[in-house]
Amino acid sequence: MLPLQLSYAYLAQLSLAVGALVFLAGLAVLHLVAIVWARLYFYRRLEPLDPEADRLPGVSILKPLVGIDKNVYANLETYFTLQYPRYELLFCLESSEDIVSMVVDTLMEKYPHVDARVFKSPKQHSVNPKVNNMMQGFECAKYDLLLISDSGVRMLPQALADMVRCMGRDVGMVHQMPFTEQRPGFHNVVQSAYFGGTHAKVYITANLVGINCTTGMSCLFRKSILDPLPGGLAYFGRYLAEDFFLSQYVRSRGFRVVLSHYPALQDGSTSVGNLRRRLIRWIKLRSAMIPHVVLLEPFSDCLLSGLMAAWALAFLWPSGVNVYAYFLIHCLAWLLCDYLLMLNCMESPAPFSRLAFVCAWLLCACMSPLNVLCAQCQRGVEWRGRRFRLEWGGVTRELPLEASVAAATTAAAAESADPASQKKVAI
Known part of the structure; x- marks a missing residue:
């Protein structure tokens, strides 16, 4: 019989392993629901408008x-x-x-x-x-x-x-739902991969179950x-x-x-750098408004959820699962689901190659945990050359002008180096 402390530790790990697999199964369901819903719902043809404009x-x-x-x-x-x-x-x-x-x-x-x-x-x-x-x-x-x-x-x-x-x-x-206009350049492929993949999955499924996900x-x-x-x-x-x-x-x-x-x-x-700064700002806003959801956010992405599930399988079946093969299959399946979802968010076929999408998707997958880490390490929000402090619940205070001079200078330098970006970026 196992010692009592060892039994508790084993039960805790067992619970985490089972919970990880259940969580991953839930993510798979969300992916499939979003793909089907986007296929059936987006770009639905409408009947002609009533000619009587007064109505x-x-x-x-x-x-x-x-x-x-x-x-x-x-x-x-x-x-x-x-x-x-x-x-x-x-x-x-x-x-x-x-x-x-x-x-x-x-x-x-x-x-x-x-x-x-x-x-x-x-x-x-x-x-x-x-x-x-x-x-x-x-x-x-x-x-x-x-x-x-x-x-x-x-x-x-x-x-x-x-x-x-x-x-x-x-x-x-x-x-x-936020998506992106198709324009030339790899930066546009990155935006399509993000807004048509990870973001679309969360946005669609949250809307279906009545969770507040609206953007202005x-x-x-x-x-x-x-x-x-x-x-x-x-x-x-x-x-x-x-x-x-x-x-x-x-x-x-x-x-x-x-x-x-x-x-x-x-x-x-917009450039990939400006997109990343925007996503970090969004994470900071969510952290202030709905911190309990942000705790789960890193584990809902491909890499961390795959590592979590690989550990769970290795714990439950130590000699029956090749965790490296599983992780590769996990990433390939996730990539395929994101690609199908992105195509369903488009009115016409994708103007870029599958190889370009794979490269953009890998970049997004690697950026995601880094964005969460940066958002939690950096205090305050920089927006339109001004700096704000977020209180719990989302209430905002603007910091004094002298506290935001450095932030404004940095943002201006980054934008001037990117000729395709906006001079001032909106949320």
Whole structure:
């Protein structure tokens, strides 16, 4: 009979091994569900719009703009050509001297029939610069339906009509899953591999089970839902992740939050370094808002979950499993699932080779645990040349200007070295 202490140690390891395999089985189910759901749901064809435009609700589109990027003209132009009869474009600039105003003016002259206005005087309602920027348009919006859409997002002509159709009586918000526009370059393949693989799996399955996963990159909601709040949208300016708490509030009012049939196509020209800094910032935000979920996040990725399962199999069957062969099969299966999921997130075939995807996927898999480690080691959040401190629960404080000078200098140097990146990157 084993000594008592040895028995306890064995039982603890046995429990961990069984738990690891159950956890891995759950991840496999999530992968398969996401693949099937994306195949059946995304890019679903719609019936033609009702020719009687008066029967369709109007939409006010808030476009917060800061700085200029390589494809800003093409991205913004897609909002002037939407296949929807009643909408207005509210361009919210951070200052009257922002160079992006010339792009907006050019598009407004090219499409004079589109109802569009420009605002250039944001007020300091909160610590969140994006919310401060959007409040200019929020206060002047004509319609109850509001679409928040980031500057670097390209919209398909039929996407707005789809989002409005998803807005049933019991629905308070419709959001688009972040994906990426297909552009030349390996950096775009990396973004496709991440947003079409790991991120898409979590985003889709969280949405299916009702977990709050909304991003403010592109989301449609009812303005009237915010009427009870002091300041309306400005109420959420106390958070950097205003999109998360806006969605949480909509759910608390008894409304459903649903996913559009069309993903949000981010501009795919940003560098891998800027993408990594963005992902680290997101992890910091999640750590402050939902720390219990972040504890499991590293183990839901391919490499750590594979190592964990390999140890579990070696413990349960010491002489019956080749852990090296298992780990290789595990990684290959994960890669295949991510590839299939990414293809289902695309409207057309992938413009890059399978070899390019494999290289991009390996880079993402190796970056993931490093991103988590960096997020936990670095304090504060750097965003738009400013530095913020996150409190538990997501409430944000802006640090004094002198504390953020070094951070702003570093960010500016990194962006100037990357000609394809935005001058100022939005969340």
